[in-house]
Amino acid sequence: MNDLYNSKRFLWSLGALFALLWLYVLDLRSLVPPDEGRYAEMAREMWLSGDWITTRLNGIKYFEKPPLQTWMNALSFGAFGLGEWQARLWTGLCGLGGVLFSGYAAHRVFGTRAGFYAALVLGSSLFWVAAGQVNSLDMGLAGMMTMALGALLIAQRDAATATERRNWMLLCWAGMALAVLAKGLIGVVLPGAVLVLYSLLARDVGIWQRLHLGKGLLLFCAIAAPWFVLVALKNPEQPYFFFIHEHWERFLLKTHRREGGWYYFLVLLAPGALPWLGVLPQALWHGARRAPGMFQPRLLLLVWVVFITFFFSASSSKLPGYIVPVFPALAILIAVHLEHASRMQRMLAAGVLILVGVAGIAALPHMIETAVAHPAERALLEAFQPWVLTAAIVAAAGGALAILHARYRRRDLSVLSLAVAGFLAVQIILAGFEPYGDMRSGKTVVQKILPHLQPDTRIYSVFMYEQSMTYYLNREVTLVEYWDEFTFGLRQEPEKSLPFQGFVEQWAYLTAQRTKAVAIVGDQTYEVLKARGLSVHVLSQDPRRIVITNL
Template identity: 25%
Template sequence: MDAPDPTTDTAMTGADPAEAAGRRLPWREAALIGLLALSLNLAGNGRASLWDRDEPRYAGCTREMRQSGDLINPTFNAEPRYHKPVLIYWLMLAGTALGGDNPFGARLVSSVAGMGVCLMTWALGRRLFGPKEGRWAALALATAPIMVAESKLATTDATLLVWFVGAQWAIWELSQKPSRLATAAFWSCMALSVLTKGPVGPALIVAASGLTWWFGGPTLGYRRLLAPLWPDASGLDEGLRFREAIARGGIAGLFSSAITAVELTARVAGRWLASNWGVLLFLAIALPWYVAIGIASEGAFFSVAWGYHVIKRATESIETHGGFPGYYVALTIPLLYPWSALLPAGIAGLWRRRKASMAAAFVLGWIVGPLLLLEVARTKIIHYYLPAYPACALVVGWLVVALSRSEVNLRRWTLGGTSLGLLAGLGVALTVGSLAGAVAFPGGLRWSCLAFSAVVGVGTFYAVERLRGGSAERAASALVGSWAAALLIFGAAFLPSVEPYRLPQKVAAALDEVEREEGAVPVLASFKPPGIVYSIGHPVPELLGRAGADLMARREGPLVSALLPVEVEALRQHPRLEVEERGTIRGFNIERFKNEELTLAVIRPKPGSISPDGGPAPSVARGRRVEGRGAEPTLVE
């Protein structure tokens, strides 16, 4: 059964006169929302090392860019890294300048970007629906696990989200009235998104725009952006003059016709340039670096970044990142919880009102368009759908206020029972799972899990009871408070407590110690997560087979590496090498999600042995491998 319809124009637009004061003086509210988001995003960032694989690569590229002074060509471990465009490294240079060359500084850009997205959602929600809707949307997004997680990672996704939300906001403003500021904002955001993650941002904008149009949403904003792209010769008199010149004939006619054609072309081109200054702004921002990297890399950047990481990811399932139909819908439920539980009722409510409300159709297109595009792509990763989550938060904000105004039980809404069931069921599962972790995990992990379980359990129980009683805003307040506390516990206590058990950090510390005390050169073998390179602080070569180990040891002197047992045995069988075991390193390998055991070994040439060719060893694993182009040989040949 549906609720009594609260969706008059007041409910949909927030035009309640009693809320006028909230529209005039919103800055205190904005400051509090920003402070909440930034606190959750920063909590524990300096006490938890970078998580393999992507974080160390981005942070390592930033460090090498600073050391080399080359702001065009990103490298990691002294090798070209053409995974993503350059803007994230420039921003992380600023972040590390402010926060230090450490995990806190590397993550600072994402943390600030995550806060910015929450504030933009707050402001856009006020424009779409009203002040209260904007407030609850921002609070929901600020306390969503996926949003906090991406804002705590030194990667591109939180930064890309700023540009995407900014572009959507500009489109909405242009649908209301012409605006040079909104036009400049749209094209600037598109250029910055292309400098952050290639064509992903524009593709998602097109997908969202298409579904917004299909749902009957505002299209005037798109027309104001696209209409100037077509040349316009209306009102010019060169056409008449051109026909008169042809009619005269002869050499004079031909000369006059040519002059008229040039003049017409120049005037049409000038009119086009004047009306498409936004496109020129886009090109002025994005094009220079792309030209520079194309020249510097001799085209290799485009074959890797666009050919492999865009086209191939869209058409093939690479790096075991496949997915089933409905992958993003299924993962949104836990990643956006507890707010994902309210989406079925909220989306159903907005769907019924999409023809009466442009804002409803706009938000629904924002949710469904990227979903359909990403479902078609073969490679699926959980954070790809992140650009749609601010729209999901807007749905939640609208639902909380609509429920509050209607003063009815959520069960009376379409799919309201489903929403309550998801909220209660997943809350119980999380509470029980955290209690199990408190029993199974050691030390500080145990107490973190216990505290997490308590706040989630109490907050969920109270919220479910309030929703059943028709007190939607009290329920939302309980969820905001409990999940803010839970995410603070997770970031400030749980993640730092994991550090003693992480294998890459143990390996890096052991290699660094032997290097400092004995001068042995750290090298990588089969176990080579990027976090080792970042933690050691300089490029680390890779062993290319036993022959490569022999040549490198003769050229560089003693080597130190963390080896699998089979690699230790393979090196022992080499006639010109001796292997000295220095102990065992045990820890948790996050890439394989299991505990592993490695042997710390020092590798030296046997005294008196002679290399077969007697020549110098070649340079090993530096400036040679381009990411995404094949694997290297291991020690086991």
């Protein structure tokens, strides 16, 4: 059982089972706001309008990010209809493809067992698995950057032929172009900076002659440039907002209120790498060791992890998903270390996972103490506790099984046990979160009010915008006294929102005309409307919002 990586039947069976599970769970949960609802709604509107150039949210110009994910989601809706798994299909495929391609790249560069381990490590790492099940831009970017990284490793290995080097480098350039279309200039800035640092640290100046810069730049521009040209021609205001505000100002200024300490992402690497935390430091340390040959793939992987982590640490805008692109490189480094790790080192990794599971069990009674005060939300989080308990038990059991296999020198089974435990624990946590996620999305509320709506019923969203509810309503809403992420778009099209007083007047007028209208409001707004003597009747409500009608 120490050569599972050599059994094609086992590898194909494991890969097929993993792919089926990975794709199956895409449909188990509601679309949780803000990201999942936002990018699903943008794609729904794109498919209905047929406008593949100007991206819109709630009918309003929305240029914060490029369109690759919106394109892919819109195509998914066109092919398979609206739904949760359709909205997550692109990110699910990016996550799955990243696992397979990381394994393949490690196989070509470091050997068959390293490739097997790399796929196991990435396919069970907490951040990668979670991001692959969520409709957000982080996994789309990470998937394209994984393509660029893996192709670069294969192209630059010392054994590559001239033809291989050219073809794989062209794939690398294509990956960077798609990464730009996924989330912006970081798709090329980050790999470019990594190459500069690597060439200096490895004293490998010759790598710049092996990049096929001429052909690569032509391919890069052919893929990435057309949309930027077309959108600027149709919307002259877009370039300044996208390139200056969304890149330069977002990185340097604290306007998005997402700042954190310089150590923010360093702290997140630890839980993100579970269940491999016990071998993370050793893998990074070994990555700095020089290997025989001209090209130093482990050093390149290490620079990729360290630079991207510190790059986002320097940013004034921080969200956990920003560092998802580092995990394929981290997985390959861990895989290379695991291949040569001693039995004691593998037992240590398993022991750390046991401690994490035990700590999770011990911390469970305190999980609700930091929760919100609303009784209904607390009840949902309390119902989530058994799922967290189960995940902690699975993690601890997986660690114990890995120690048992390591004790009897079953290297591959030991690594496989950790991977299976990590993957299952994440899936259990995600599945158990659904009742709380459903409440946050407003899906149940929408299902209750849909029978009361006609195609021409006006729906107002007052002092708020419910990202997922708009998607589930399958129609746009009228914003009332709400700007936030719509600020840029509403400056171009101010007629697409109402001041509060204007809403009050319209509500009263529609009531007098006996024309039904619906509004999504908060508790305080509901009390204000009642105090003003307006006709308000509750259709449905939950801890986060109240849906009212005038008739």
